[in-house]
Amino acid sequence: xxxxxxxxxxxxxxxxxxxxxxxxxxxxxxxxxxxxxxxxxxxxxxxxxxxxxxxxxxxxxxxxxxxxxxxxxxxxxxxxxxxxxxxxxxxxxxxxxxxxxxx
Numbered sequence: 001x002x003x004x005x006x007x008x009x010x011x012x013x014x015x016x017x018x019x020x021x022x023x024x025x026x027x028x029x030x031x032x033x034x035x036x037x038x039x040x041x042x043x044x045x046x047x048x049x050x051x052x053x054x055x056x057x058x059x060x061x062x063x064x065x066x067x068x069x070x071x072x073x074x075x076x077x078x079x080x081x082x083x084x085x086x087x088x089x090x091x092x093x094x095x096x097x098x099x100x101x102x103x
Contacts, residue, residue, distance in 0.1 A: 003036040010034065043095035045074035047087065052080050073099070 013030055014022070022030070052068035055061075069078045075093035088097050 004039045005031070005034045006037050043074050043093060044099050045072050045090060045093075045095035046097055046099040047071070048073055050078055052078065072097075 010031065013034065014027070017027070047070045049067050050069045050071045052065045053062050054065070056063050068081055070081055070084055070087070071078045072090040072092060072095060074095040075090060077090065077092040079091070084091075089095065090097065
């Protein structure tokens with residue numbers, strides 16, 4: 001896994017080199033000692049309409065409700081549209097819903 005540093009910390013370190021600046025080795029050593037930032041890769045997906053399936057409580061089988069669900073294209077997890085309170089990310093995998101619709 002790659003290590004990432006905060007841009008502000010790196011810029012402050014470079015600016016603190018004074019009027020004569022840092023030597024390459026000194027700057028390299030100082031940059032190496034900066035703490036790593038806590039980052040995660042961004043997943044991208046989109047919502048797709050799908051059927052919602054729920055158990056039939058008065059007997060065996062299931063009830064299929066057409067177009068009542070939303071499916072994440074990254075993790076393929078289905079959510080009921082009525083219960084999906086925030087639709088710009090997937091609550092299951094955290095994917096950002098910013099892919100374009102197929103037309």
